[in-house]
Amino acid sequence: MNTHTQQDAIRRVASAAGHLHGIERMLADDAYCIDVIQQIQAVQAALNKVSTLLLDNHLRTCVTTAIQGDDAEERERMLREITSVFAVRK
Amino acid sequence: MNTHTQQDAIRRVASAAGHLHGIERMLADDAYCIDVIQQIQAVQAALNKVSTLLLDNHLRTCVTTAIQGDDAEERERMLREITSVFAVRK
């Protein structure tokens, strides 16, 4: 992973975790359910952004290397992995 | 919110936050991108479960009270809110 993407992803995941700790407090304070659901949806959108950054980086590094390389099995594995993380997104 | 749902939701959100702290460490240790994406997808699935629990509780408490009550505006607001959190889910 390139260092810039790694630092950016760590920062975003730490921020999402902080957001979740805030949501724990909202729940403990008996906040309004819909407000809590909307905050959870905001965290999920932030995590989608992280996955997209990581996929972009992965395509430019590991996948590019594998496709340019000679190991057909490794190439096949890479492509299957991308399809599998795409399939989980709805 | 009933106490059981509240405790369950807090526990699940705390667990998701812990999971994200683990993902920060994976990123710092330069883990394989696809593994990180799959862990993020697991956290998102766990958060979907929390939203669903909260919506279920909300329908049985606030929404039921509003629909049985006399305040048409409040009732309207409740229904619009449910539609809006549903619309965000893809």
Add this chain to the structure above:
Amino acid sequence: MNTHTQQDAIRRVASAAGHLHGIERMLADDAYCIDVIQQIQAVQAALNKVSTLLLDNHLRTCVTTAIQGDDAEERERMLREITSVFAVRK
């Protein structure tokens, strides 16, 4: 279902079906995969809109009637159904 929502939903679903027939032709003409995927995503967004319209209408009719009514089992069934269609959305 109120007549306006029903007509609107029929029109939107017919339009989505027409869009899919266009996508069949794109595939037969060997269109670029990414263009096809983007058209499919547009159809899915249009269908999300229909589901949201139908849920909104359902809340204002069947669910409101059930919650104001005396049949506790029917009320319970209604609430479980909403939670279940929400749970499927990711």
Add this chain to the structure above:
Amino acid sequence: MNTHTQQDAIRRVASAAGHLHGIERMLADDAYCIDVIQQIQAVQAALNKVSTLLLDNHLRTCVTTAIQGDDAEERERMLREITSVFAVRK
């Protein structure tokens, strides 16, 4: 696109369109809203499957060719496109 994937995708999209025509009739017959929403969700799941098939095929053909080729701009465009269809999936 390879012929097998193309035929499979056409068949699946035609089937989804047929499913939508059935949903139009359900709506015209004033079917229960939740049943209609569940049928729409089934069509969306079927379309997700088509997008995943097309992405898998795209990675094995166009993307592999571009990554093995000499045109850096074309390669860049391909990778951005994959990231962009991934970003839309929630």
